[in-house]
Structure formats: C-alpha cells, structure tokens
Amino acid sequence: MSIGTDWWADLLEANCEDGFATLAVELPCCGVESALDALDYHWPCGFARFEIAVWNPDRSWFTNEELAALAEVLGHPVRQIRAHI
Template identity: 75%
Template sequence: MSLDALEYSWPCGFARFEIAVRNPGVDWFGDGELALLAAALGHPVRRIRAHI
C-alpha cells in the first residue's frame, strides 16, 4: 500500500526537519504565534500534533 492510499485523521506531514516543543505550558500554539514563527523562518509552517 502506498502512503497516498492511507487515511489520516489528523493533519499529517512528512518533512526534512521538525521543531519540537515539549511541555511548553500550552496545549496548542495560536495563529499569531505560528505567523511569528513563519516570519522568523521565512517559510510557512503547519502545526501537526504527534501521537507517539
């Protein structure tokens, strides 16, 4: 089976790198915080929650 044929319930992604934050004191980053991070990186970002 190819990865394209799988059904995902959360937003999923495959990347060359990740920025992982553990126990930041918040459950989820807000849109404003993501916009600031994207501006700092010079590239759009997408939040994907990991369930390990």
C-alpha cells in the same frame, strides 16, 4: 474512500531506511498513483526536512498569530502537528 492505517504503518516500515526518498505511492484501494502529501488525512500530518519539537508542553496549540510569526522568522510556512508519543 478510506485507506487503513495498517497500509500506512507498512509504508513507514518499508521506507524508514531511505527516509521516503519519494512521496509517490500506489494506492491500495484503486491502484492509482498519487503522492503522500496529496492525500486527505483525518489528522494533521506533515512532510518536512526538519522539525521543531516541543516535548511535554504546558500549553495547548500555538495560535495562528504565533505560527505566522514563526513562519516569518523562518521564511517559510509552518504547520503545527501534535503527536502523542
């Protein structure tokens, strides 16, 4: 089942002050309790304590090899999420 982006936008607005102290939510479609990181997104999405941002890159996506090398240096898996801001 699809959940509208309006619900997501309202959720962001309601949690901007506490920075999502919890990812637990009640889904508007069925009232089921879930977590935001357990939902199936149609676009790359991530929840993190920090980010590495590259503004106006003059290239496309990082390769799997580049992401693996970065993850090894950081000691933690990484996910690439592109945003048009």
